Amino acid sequence: DAGVTQSPTHLIKTRGQQVTLRCSPKSGHDTVSWYQQALGQGPQFIFQYYEEEERQRGNFPDRFSGHQFPNYSSELNVNALLLGDSALYLCASSLVDRASLYFGPGTRLTVT
Amino acid sequence: AQSVTQLGSHVSVSEGALVLLRCNYSSSVPPYLFWYVQYPNQGLQLLLKYTSAATLVKGINGFEAEFKKSETSFHLTKPSAHMSDAAEYFCAVSDRATGSTLGRLYFGRGTQLTVWP
Numbered sequence: 001d002a003g004v005t006q007s008p009t010h011l012i013k014t015r016g017q018q019v020t021l022r023c024s025p026k027s028g029h030d031t032v033s034w035y036q037q038a039l040g041q042g043p044q045f046i047f048q049y050y051e052e053e054e055r056q057r058g059n060f061p062d063r064f065s066g067h068q069f070p071n072y073s074s075e076l077n078v079n080a081l082l083l084g085d086s087a088l089y090l091c092a093s094s095l096v097d098r099a100s101l102y103f104g105p106g107t108r109l110t111v112t
Numbered sequence: 113a114q115s116v117t118q119l120g121s122h123v124s125v126s127e128g129a130l131v132l133l134r135c136n137y138s139s140s141v142p143p144y145l146f147w148y149v150q151y152p153n154q155g156l157q158l159l160l161k162y163t164s165a166a167t168l169v170k171g172i173n174g175f176e177a178e179f180k181k182s183e184t185s186f187h188l189t190k191p192s193a194h195m196s197d198a199a200e201y202f203c204a205v206s207d208r209a210t211g212s213t214l215g216r217l218y219f220g221r222g223t224q225l226t227v228w229p
Contacts (some may be wrong), residue, residue, distance in 0.1 A: 043221030
């Protein structure tokens with residue numbers, strides 16, 4: 001049973017560029033959440049997708065956007081990258097309205 | 113909003129010693145509570161969770177945690193540390209409310225556990 005997968009593993013971008021991160025949820029899961037984990041910090045909630053719609057959103061600017069596809073996979077897009085966007089981006093999947101999240105290995109984004 | 117405080121950003125124990133990692137939460141109603149572990153360059157793995165049943169929760173790898181409403185705490189313990197337990201541990205809280213708020217976790221800043229031989 002495949003767990004949550006994310007791609008790419010690592011990414012280096014320049015300030016002002018745009019980036020797209022991808023996530024495939026655990027088999028059978030229909031809800032995807034994205035978290036940002038800065039170095040030395042706990043993960044911070046970005047947003048959650050269910051039925052291809054954003055259900056809830058954390059305190060992140062509109063530069064952060066997402067999408068969920070009919071097969072439940074998801075993308076996180078970040079526009080106009082800032083140095084402060086450098087972090088580990090974690091995708092987590094779950095069943096809708098269930099408390100347990102299953103996390104992927106993350107994508108390490110470095111903005112130079 | 114929920115919040116979580118993890119006391120001690122670093123904890124060091126000897127192999128075989130008791131592990132105690134502290135977590136306190138703030139919430140107007142008893143929330144769901146979780147402990148996750150993160151090994152270097154990896155994602156988060158769920159150790160255990162408290163949702164509504166027994167206040168003493170047993171998890172994987174010999175870890176357990178006790179929900180104490182009066183103290184708003186959910187401390188993580190393991191009777192005997194192993195070298196393989198060295199990792200970062202995160203306490204997290206989620207709202208109990210039904211609907212769209214489930215699945216949003218609020219994490220503490222983490223506690224780095226070092227185990228000495």
